[in-house]
Amino acid sequence: MADKPLMPKATAVWLIDNTGLTFEQIADFCGLHTLEVKGIADGDVASGVRGIDPITQHQLTREEIEKAEADEDYRMKLSKPKTIVAPPKKKAPRYTPLSRRQERPNAIAWIVRHHPEVPDAQIVKLLGTTKTTIQAIRNKTHWNSSNLEPQDPVALGLCSQFDLDMAVSKAAEKRAAMQEAGRLSEGDSLAPAAETERGEEEAPEAPEAAPDIDKIFANFSDKDEEDS
Structure with missing residues (x-):
């Protein structure tokens, strides 16, 4: 989206x-609808999304905000020179020091507890783990489940705050889209990706019923009586 912040919500x-700022000013700057901004303020939209400071991200200046606060008709402008993003480079496989690898299950447990809507595939990319491990922690069948202590993966150094916010934001947007489409009720959580994929597969065909032997022989007996 041109001339808009990288993570609008x-x-x-x-x-x-x-x-x-007014809802109209925020909506204009972020490229959102005014009602969507009102929904965010009321907690109905993007409830799981953490706020990102556009000033520290060099997308907006304090002077620009103050100017808009003083004039409701003023529309803020993005700090273009500081928000030029270079083409994304292919990431090399994340290397996690051995001393931190043992903390990975605690990080998974933290995400599962605080952001259950984040799909397993996203957690795999975020923490460099496996779906099997995630499912074991979700189902409390992990070999060390009783000793796990949920800890923020950012604090553990397993991922950046930006990557975590991106994962949560994507999951929240997917949840909002499903609610709008009527596929998810208020208060429900997104099913793990594995369950969703199973639900979309075709149901197996029902096995054919075994032939009725007595009925077959009865037909043969009736035919023999007619021939005689």
């Missing part, structure tokens, strides 16, 4: 919580 969350 996360930016809107921060602006709502930390400024006196």
Whole structure:
């Protein structure tokens, strides 16, 4: 989206919580609908998204915010020179020091507890783990389940705050889209990806019923009586 912040909903969350801007000003800057911004303020939209400070991200200046707060008709402008993003480079496989690998199950447990809507595939990319391990922690069948202590993966150094926010934001947007389509009720959580994929597979065909032997022989007996 041209001339808009990189993470519009996360930016809107921060602006709502930390400024006196109107919904219209925030909507215009973030490229969102005014009702969508109001929904974020009411907690109905993007409830799992953490706010991102556009000032520290060099997308907006404090002077620009103050100018908009003083004039409701003013529309803020993105700090273009500081938000030029280079083409993404292919990431090399993440190397996790041996001393931190043992903390990975605790990080998985933290995400599963605080953000159950994040699909397993996203956690795999985020922490460099496996779906089998994630499912074992979700189902409490992990070999060390009784000793796990959920800990923030960012604090453990297993991923960046930006990558975690991106994963949560994507899951929240998917949840909102499913709610709008009527495929998810308020309060429900997204099913793990494995369950969703199984649900989309065709149901196996029912086995054919075994032939009725007595009925077959009865037909042969009736035919013999007619021939005689």
